[in-house]
Amino acid sequence: MGKYRKLQQKRGWAWWVVVPIVKPVLLATTTHEWIGAEKIPATGGCILALNHVSHIDPLTAAHITWDYGRLSRYLAKSSLFKNRQFARFLRAAGQIPVDRGAGAGAFQEAVKAVNDGELIVVYVEGSITKDPDGWPMVGKSGAARIALETGAPVIPVGQWGAQNLLPAYSKKPNLKGRTKITMKVGDPVPLDDLRAKDHDVATVKEATDRIMAAIVGLVEDIRGEKAPAERFDPRAHGISGTGNPNKR
Template sequence: MVVRKMREKKSWAWWLAEPIVRAALVSTTKHDWIDGENIPATGGCIIVLNHVSHVDPLTAAQLVYDHGRLPHYLAKSGLFKNKALSAFFTAAGQIPVERLSKNAAGAFDAAVQAVRDGKCVVVYPEGTITRDPGGWPMTGKSGAARIALATGCPVIPVGQWGAQQLLAPYAKKPDLFPRKLVTMKVGTPVDLSDLEAKPRTVAVIQEATDRIMAAITALVEDVRGETAPPERFDMKKAGVRQIGNPNKPEGTT
């Protein structure tokens, strides 16, 4: 793995958090970064990846950081309700989003501006930890596709596996020992060039979303050495809640 030097200016939040998070991950995980050079060294871009654990935003941040970029996440707005946490996440350049809300449009505008400003924006297209029984990527939401089509920036897919062994979905306690292997494989940019000039119809956005999810799924297949189900899990069709712990009744978290 080739580690790039950080070119971007780091805020106080990054100077504070990076050594703490890295020490925690080094003590609990081993990592295998594959084809990380596919992450652009400069310029606005979107990193899209599958979501298997509440801890994988940290391991994904480590991947992006190790390749010389500061990750800017679309983070759920609940993390910004505490004043101290809000100040920290804002200083770190994270973008609050109110999921399943009309106010999510503000996050879209902020993400588009971040990309145009040359930032590396990280998006989980599934919108939540996968509900697929086998842990495979689900159907995707349209946010990443809409940002990409609005900016024409590279969309870099990542397939990852292993973080769920450290912290299973919605588990209260991590399994710290022995250290868990987290593997992340970075793909080449998803080709959306033929869609950029087309009107932003539902069909065009869906096609872009499907291409993004297909690229992520193919990388997860490579990492796992297995074949994904022929049809991606759809939360709406399955009748499972789209946010929060799916094992608890609606109205609880």
């Protein structure tokens, strides 16, 4: 665990509202171990690429980035923006709506944010993992495409523990004691050779595979186990890659 950094960025009104509420709740319900978090760039545009295990993940990701002096912006599903007042809050906090059927606008907004020096959090799987044992499943191309377009570093993060506080797709948190959340931050994913190529389907897939491999390696370190040789692919198992697979 490196030395925490002070926030240098200007935060909007939404951050002034949410931090005094959310951070004490997280401290009351969780303990945390941040490993290698000093590798999060102190300044400049970057993509923080994580695995996804719980709906509470955006809060714990915001916790680690806040501790290391950065505000985090997210690619959030567009349905969260349907309520006008909540949408106003999300926008004020810098969050970016993603329409899974037509994500071009979100991609351009994310690229602009990174080029403007901001930190973007991307859950590369696009949804909470459907792997029965919680391992990262196959990745989607968003983080890779943003990285190739901007030239910004991709910082991989493996995380584990949030699913014990709020299991996937559950609305009932486990409040018996404090849940340990572990995040391990890795070195930037090497993508320079791919940036020099045409950003075609094959190049984007290779970049995505490298990002996912880095994340999986970090999760293996945290769990002290080896991940399955082949990542879980929801389509191959006849289930949707997004949403609750148990909901009919």
